[in-house]
Amino acid sequence: MSFVVTGATGKLGRHVVEQLLAKVPADRVTVVVRDAARAAEWAARGARVAVADYNAPESFDGVFAAGDRVLLISGNEFDKGRVQQHKVVIDAARSAGVALLAYTSAPGSLTAALADDHRGTEEALLASGVPYTLLRNGWYHENYTENLAPVLEHDAVVAAAGEGRVSSAARADYAAAAVAVLTGEGHENATYELGGDEAWSFAEYAAELSRQTGREIAYTPVAPEALTGILTGAGVPGPLAGILAGVDAAIAKGELVVDSGDLSRLTGRPTTPLADAIAAALKG
């Protein structure tokens, strides 16, 4: 039996693989990647590297084996039909007879367009009959803290989230939950709503940035249409800018507040505070 991680060379995947390797022998870990060169270090440590692409069903032949516990990390090719891509993995996992297929989804409360692919994938997974775990990941701290340059340039946090709050957590926290599910027992056919212990508002985020930088950084709320314009002006492709503005509108409605406690319960520790992620990002 292997622990198999798709999207392993992505930002979340790298956390998952490192945490898995800290917990189980490397020869029980399979990383599924598009570019084997980017997984060379894991291969050297004894992990199996499988090269496969969600767009190429045949590339998944032989990747999974009966009894495997698999983490399907959702793809990021928004224009390529992600539900169909994820079905490729689900079909391969079903044919092989895997013991568990965990999927990184989005909060059940999220109605923004971004969630459509996740709901579609969840339906396909449930219909497949494969034992599943839905890891409905909330927002990452890093969505904000990895994009501080314009904030620090203008001393302004610009968002279309009104006074909405977000229960974000660090990628490392979501990775720890995924590893807990893969390596633990009793997670078959469970759905976890995952988010940080503390929800924060954009005004609070700006205040924390001000505290840590010693500068006056203000929250400037804008309308979703205005945010779309700002993002496209900064070079973000139109469709993606619309999706991001839609997420802010969802935040304004409270759709990214997750108060289930599932994340800290699965990992056995409190989630990483936003302030810690800001401090790490400012240190560079």
Ligand SMILES: NC(=O)c1ccc[n+]([C@@H]2O[C@H](COP(=O)([O-])OP(=O)(O)OC[C@H]3O[C@@H](n4cnc5c(N)ncnc54)[C@H](OP(=O)(O)O)[C@@H]3O)[C@@H](O)[C@H]2O)c1
């Ligand atoms: N919760 C949140 O806040 C949030 C934010 C952004 C995204 N997400 C979702 O969570 C996922 C993981 O987050 P992340 O930060 O790790 O994103 P990421 O760094 O963009 O990673 C995406 C991963 O998907 C893989 N992938 C994309 N298309 C693929 C294909 N056709 N075949 C095989 N693999 C493919 C990529 O492979 P390569 O390494 O080869 O490029 C990469 O490993 C994202 O893809 C997205 O669905 C969640």
